Amino acid sequence: MAKLTVKPIYLLKGNDSFLRSSYREQAISAIVGDSDRQLCVSIHSPDAVLSDILDDLRSPAFLAPRRAVILNDADSFVTAYRSELENYFAAPSSVASLILIVSSMTASTKIYKIIAKIGTICDCSCPKDPRKVTKWIAQAASKRDKTINTQAARQLLEYVGPDLSALGNEIDKLAAYVGDSSEIKLDDVDTMVTNSTGPNRFDLPNAIDRGNVTKALQVLDGMLTKRGDEFAVLGLIAWHLRKTFAKQSSARSGASFRKLIQADLAMKSGTDPVSAIRDLVVSLCSAGR
Structure with a gap:
């Protein structure tokens, strides 16, 4: 400028x-x-x-x-x-x-x-090129004596949207959250920043993989907007487990599928679907840590 x-x-x-x-x-x-x-x-x-x-x-x-x-x-x-x-x-x-x-x-x-x-x-229009915005995010973090890697900056932009004022506010929050640490990491963004641009269907499996229970439940709540959404989420989790099957040990992948089947049976046998899907997400996050 x-x-x-x-x-x-x-x-x-x-x-x-x-x-x-x-x-x-x-x-x-x-x-x-x-x-x-x-x-x-x-x-x-x-x-x-x-x-x-x-x-x-x-x-x-x-x-x-x-x-x-x-x-x-x-x-x-x-x-x-x-x-x-x-x-x-x-x-x-x-x-x-x-x-x-x-x-x-x-x-x-x-x-x-x-x-x-x-x-x-x-x-006074926010740049349309995401690369310019992520560069601005890195510069804004630097002014607060912090660093933020490209992946975390992209996630922050995805959650907040192209609004420099809002991004600056979130960077202030993140800088305070990490305290004495000099780096703002992807997990910090996942934990502290609300996805105001709307839930991304892959945010839930990403949070589960990282074992981030708080973020996973936050994303899940945003996905459950009407009756029946629980079964769509169950399908997404099943797809994700099949996709990651080859990358996991047989014991861990088998345990994850058993939890999935138990949740499916519970939802079909009268258990509150929201409670069942929340329990499944918490259980999978714990296994992912």
Whole structure:
């Protein structure tokens, strides 16, 4: 993230709250420096009228080199006053800078091209390339004096989704959880992070293989959303046991299949299916340790 310099207009486009906050802070610092922000920063809501914005932009700041005028969620404002803004940008104020925060703006529009010519455009959308996001995760962990390997970073991204603010919050939690350890591991992510993007059908067998009871039950609860889901989960576990049969000792694989058969019989003979499947998952996790 390159350091911003003083410009008459900054366009922050995109919905990632972390990037919005970071670029907004950089822009304000570039405009007012170390001056008292209460005296030289004006913040306007989306329902602001053009005359109020222009009055602020033409008013010299008190005890500061320039005034920063911020307009949050400005999409509707730009639509309503597009031509007036284009006229203003032709001769912008010499005593203030405007920070426009929008969800989107088409690059082919006249106003976008004018802003690109005289101001700074900051992309506040989370990168679409997962490799860039996992790189950002590693950098964020490093700022907290932690390391995180690629596999753990990918799992964190899968659980949280492409939201840098939310990812930063989870990294804070993980850094606190690992304490004096310098590394955030895959098991730490599995234990501490909730899969907010929805359960992945392979998260359950993965947790069972690692012997992570807490994570396995957490994933299981997310998979049991309606009556009958227990049997679908039983089928998934059966598939997974068959898939891993060759990798396990005959004694261990045989014990796992016996537990599976016992759970299947219990569910078909009147035992509460949810209780039966939870008991099976706990038992398999214990065997996997």
